[in-house]
Amino acid sequence: MEPILQVKDLVVSFRAYAGKVQAVRGVSFDLFKGETLAIVGESGSGKSVTTKAVLGILPKNGMIENGEIWYQGEDMAKYEEKDFYKIRGKKISLVFQDPLSALNPIMKIGKQIMEALILSLKMPKAEAKKKALDLMKAVGIPEAEVRFEQYPFQFSGGMRQRIVIAIALASDPEILVCDEPTTALDVTIQAQILDLINEMKAKANVSVIFITHDMGVVANMADRICVMYAGKIVETGTVDEIFYEPAHPYTWALLSSMPDLDTKEKLFAIPGAPPNMIAPPKGDAFAARNKYALAIDFEEDPPYFQLSDTHFAATWLLHPDAPKVEMPEILKNRIKRMKEEEAKYGK
Amino acid sequence: MASEINNKEVVLEVKNLVMHFSSKKRGRTHRVKAVDDVSFNIYRGETFGLVGESGCGKTTTGRTLIRLYNPTGGEIYFEGKPLHGKMTNELRKYITSNIAMIFQDPIASLNPRMTVQEIIGEGLKIRGVKDPEERRKIVVDMLKKVGLMEEHATRYPHEFSGGQRQRIGIARALVTNPKMIIADEPVSALDVSVQAQVINLLNDLQEEYGLTILFIAHNLSVVKYFSDRIGIMYFGKLVELADCDELFKYPLHPYTKSLLSAIPQPDPNHERRRKRISYNSKIHKYDEGENKPHYFEVRPNHFVYCSDAEYPAYQAEVAEIEASLKGEQA
Numbered sequence: 001m002e003p004i005l006q007v008k009d010l011v012v013s014f015r016a017y018a019g020k021v022q023a024v025r026g027v028s029f030d031l032f033k034g035e036t037l038a039i040v041g042e043s044g045s046g047k048s049v050t051t052k053a054v055l056g057i058l059p060k061n062g063m064i065e066n067g068e069i070w071y072q073g074e075d076m077a078k079y080e081e082k083d084f085y086k087i088r089g090k091k092i093s094l095v096f097q098d099p100l101s102a103l104n105p106i107m108k109i110g111k112q113i114m115e116a117l118i119l120s121l122k123m124p125k126a127e128a129k130k131k132a133l134d135l136m137k138a139v140g141i142p143e144a145e146v147r148f149e150q151y152p153f154q155f156s157g158g159m160r161q162r163i164v165i166a167i168a169l170a171s172d173p174e175i176l177v178c179d180e181p182t183t184a185l186d187v188t189i190q191a192q193i194l195d196l197i198n199e200m201k202a203k204a205n206v207s208v209i210f211i212t213h214d215m216g217v218v219a220n221m222a223d224r225i226c227v228m229y230a231g232k233i234v235e236t237g238t239v240d241e242i243f244y245e246p247a248h249p250y251t252w253a254l255l256s257s258m259p260d261l262d263t264k265e266k267l268f269a270i271p272g273a274p275p276n277m278i279a280p281p282k283g284d285a286f287a288a289r290n291k292y293a294l295a296i297d298f299e300e301d302p303p304y305f306q307l308s309d310t311h312f313a314a315t316w317l318l319h320p321d322a323p324k325v326e327m328p329e330i331l332k333n334r335i336k337r338m339k340e341e342e343a344k345y346g347k
Numbered sequence: 348m349a350s351e352i353n354n355k356e357v358v359l360e361v362k363n364l365v366m367h368f369s370s371k372k373r374g375r376t377h378r379v380k381a382v383d384d385v386s387f388n389i390y391r392g393e394t395f396g397l398v399g400e401s402g403c404g405k406t407t408t409g410r411t412l413i414r415l416y417n418p419t420g421g422e423i424y425f426e427g428k429p430l431h432g433k434m435t436n437e438l439r440k441y442i443t444s445n446i447a448m449i450f451q452d453p454i455a456s457l458n459p460r461m462t463v464q465e466i467i468g469e470g471l472k473i474r475g476v477k478d479p480e481e482r483r484k485i486v487v488d489m490l491k492k493v494g495l496m497e498e499h500a501t502r503y504p505h506e507f508s509g510g511q512r513q514r515i516g517i518a519r520a521l522v523t524n525p526k527m528i529i530a531d532e533p534v535s536a537l538d539v540s541v542q543a544q545v546i547n548l549l550n551d552l553q554e555e556y557g558l559t560i561l562f563i564a565h566n567l568s569v570v571k572y573f574s575d576r577i578g579i580m581y582f583g584k585l586v587e588l589a590d591c592d593e594l595f596k597y598p599l600h601p602y603t604k605s606l607l608s609a610i611p612q613p614d615p616n617h618e619r620r621r622k623r624i625s626y627n628s629k630i631h632k633y634d635e636g637e638n639k640p641h642y643f644e645v646r647p648n649h650f651v652y653c654s655d656a657e658y659p660a661y662q663a664e665v666a667e668i669e670a671s672l673k674g675e676q677a
Contacts, residue, residue, distance in 0.1 A: 042538045042539055042540055043538055186400040186401055186565065187400070187565065187566075187567065187606065187609045187610060187611075188400065188605060188606060188609045188626070189400075190609065190611070191608075191609035191611070191623050192623075194611075195623070213538070213539050214539075214611065215613040216568070216610065216611030216612050216613050216618075217611045218613070219611065219612060219613050219614055219615045219617070219618045220611050220618040220621075239615045240615055240616075243613065243614060243615050244615075253540065254539065254540070255613060257539055257540050257542065257543035258539060258542065258543065258568065258569075258613070259546075259568050259569060259571070259572035260568055260612055260613055260614070261567075261568055261571050261595060261610065261612065263568075263572050264572075266547060266550070267543040267546055267547050267572075268543065269540070269543035269544040269546075269547050270540040270541075270543070270544075271544070273508050273510070273541070274540075334613075338614045338616065338617070341614070341616065341617065342616050345616075345620055
């Protein structure tokens, strides 16, 4: 299968007062038609910056230093601002974390949805209004006609996020980028919005890039997962591979640092804090916080080791000469529990 | 488990707590019932989790308990001594020396113009530790307990990361040796990897000091991990209260069921199987008059807030659960 979006060896840096912040350091991934690719990592890992680079909305002090972003046979890394006009909001749409700041507070909701249709699809006004109402109904807004005339502050957080999704889907995009779309929402509303994104994805056959730090949400949404740390993808695989056969110590740590509903053991806390990206450490950036780190981790960056057709991890532990280590007890128990449940209920 | 709790000593007793806020809008008084008829007990040495969506009144409950707000009605007793009623200097002293609070936002809750030593030592100063050298010693000890170092004492809050700031907040709460801690979303502002550090720290400190903790949070997995008993709040009301395992195994109130069904689990197969239950608050037959809801103990130590008319339905459900439990045993 041909990927619809290909990112190759992307390097993004920011000029800052204290020096150059190396936010993304050689990220490559493919996005296939109709799949959801989740990018997971803690704040500062470069997951948002990667997608911002794809959409050409990096802040003024940010720059793509290296790499290619292939979409529709063109390298978007070389695009000028005006070249993005035919892509952004038309072919690739974005849903932000905070739906209140994504909407214009002094413009009626209906008009904001129509604006997307009129500007990007050159739709006549009457038709745009009809389509906007249809979209509002499709994303589950009750009494769409009344809501059409209201302002963002009259909507609840969940309803606002539905509107943002309606606007994002107005122009029938091929790719939907969701940057922590449910982090600001309550768990019941979050479940509704995730269901909505899944439903819209199936209906319109869009590909989704889903950014989050919540492993529970990832398990719900993703087909494939990229785990990012300090500007690099440290492990990538299908959702089952990452959750049931994780191979990178950072993925282990990420999975076992949060309790699930059956956790009784002491949590596996990652010591220390993420590295300063103005001067990233030599070798593996995670080595200093990693109790499994080998001497070579402090010297040389690990290459990707292939575990299956879809599963890659960048850790020296997978080298044939490396000592064999076990994942943390808490995670091993959890995977065992999950396997038992699978045997009981089936997939 | 049940008998164990019955033997335990009640530290904090909350009876029909009501906290209404009123505001005037175009001449009309607008009432927000942030906390409405909430009752629960907290036993010595336990962690009581208070869960609910944003705006359900869980934070207001916590703040009303230590009289950051003046309750509209109801009674609060700490070790048998009433905390409600007129606020006097004596009462304030009693509350602050027994109950301490850890806040959600580690940036906003620390004074940016004070050094860590001043922040943590302030409570000691008020408590009458006049000698600066002695204060310093206690502060340094406390810093070490929460995983910080002696040289951090002279720094300012902005020099720390989020996780470290939350540690300072914990040190400040514990330095006066309170009997109870109210932790209001202590980890939700932190990064995933740092959350685990703070949760582990709170767990260790609870064991060391034998603390009683009221843990307020919206992340159900964290609450389940951390708490002994859990109360579920919805729109100002505490709708269900039970032991942690009991609640997750046999949720009875429809809102609890809906909330539990919405938790995303880090298990792809579980997520594929998951069925979400939606909740409609209109199904309840509550009113202010005859059908006034109150707490029913449906199973040992498992309470549901419902009206007399609704109670039989819960009873039937409990009977079913107990029948299936018997079947399992046999």
